[in-house]
Amino acid sequence: MKRVENRKEGFLTREILENPHGKIDLQERLIRSGAIDLENNHKIVDLKNGYVQIVPIDPRKKLK
Secondary structure (H helix, E strand, C coil), rough: CCEEECCCCCCCHHHHCCCCCCCCCCHHHHHHHHCCCCCCEEEEEECCCCCCEEEEECCCCCCC
């Protein structure tokens, strides 16, 4: 297996390699991806088969 070095923190471990977003919190990842803010901006549609669909009222409203 090839050795991969991270110059700042020594060698990369399997845990770091399998989760590259480990040091970035969820809120920051959602903002970077351009996720729609569903807080007070959603409508719930019953699909009549045990499932529901959450539809945004204004899809242009993004997380900040």
